[in-house]
Amino acid sequence: MRRAASRSGRVLTLSLLVAAPLCAVLWTSLSRADATASVPVAADEQLEAAMSEMNAALKSLGRGGITADNRDAALEALSKFQREAIVAKALTPPMAAKIDEKQRPEFVVGYRKMLAESIKLACDAEIAVLDGKFKDADEILKNKLMGLKKAGHDKYQEEEEEGHERGGKRH
Numbered sequence: 512m513r514r515a516a517s518r519s520g521r522v523l524t525l526s527l528l529v530a531a532p533l534c535a536v537l538w539t540s541l542s543r544a545d546a547t548a549s550v551p552v553a554a555d556e557q558l559e560a561a562m563s564e565m566n567a568a569l570k571s572l573g574r575g576g577i578t579a580d581n582r583d584a585a586l587e588a589l590s591k592f593q594r595e596a597i598v599a600k601a602l603t604p605p606m607a608a609k610i611d612e613k614q615r616p617e618f619v620v621g622y623r624k625m626l627a628e629s630i631k632l633a634c635d636a637e638i639a640v641l642d643g644k645f646k647d648a649d650e651i652l653k654n655k656l657m658g659l660k661k662a663g664h665d666k667y668q669e670e671e672e673e674g675h676e677r678g679g680k681r682h
């Protein structure tokens with residue numbers, strides 16, 4: 512009887528000796544997985560970032576806009592704008608959550624179409640630059656793209672809440 516008890520005691524000790532390091536390894540790898548897991552970025556932060564980059568691309572051209580002198584920089588800026596606008600187009604503006612469920616699909620379609628239009632205009636400007644028509648490119652930017660920016664913001668950008676400071680002021 513006593514021998515049986517001491518045998519089961521030995522089995523328990525042995526199981527603990529095997530289980531403890533296993534648990535330690537498992538615990539370490541789980542916490543490491545946690546530490547390296549990518550932190551999800553909210554869609555509205557992604558949209559803010561894409562819009563900021565679109566803005567920075569256009570601002571990089573300076574007040575003079577597109578001219579023969581900054582041809583290469585203009586091509587670079589227009590490409591950057593197009594890339595970021597494609598990112599923005601795939602996202603849903605935060606305001607969509609506040610739109611009645613029945614109207615939401617139409618709202619999102621309108622948003623997407625306007626950004627597609629912005630990309631189209633940036634491509635038209637790029638083609639004009641490549642053709643050496645710098646004045647035409649600059650006009651597309653100043654007369655058409657900027658108008659679309661304002662229309663897009665009037666319709667799809669939420670008003671800033673009082674005392675609620677975000678990166679997204681009206682630009």
Ligand code: HEM
Pocket residue numbers: 554555556558559560562563565566569604605621622623625626629656657659660661663664667668669677678679680682
């Ligand atoms: C044409 C050039 C455009 C430029 C340069 C531009 C630039 C910007 C900038 C600088 C912001 C603020 C980002 C921040 O919070 O830091 C912004 C926000 C926003 N823009 Fe535009 N935008 C453009 C066109 C458009 C268009 C066409 C639409 C809609 C179809 C649009 C929809 C929005 C929305 C919804 C936000 C708010 C994002 C959020 O709060 O998460 N933008 N944009």
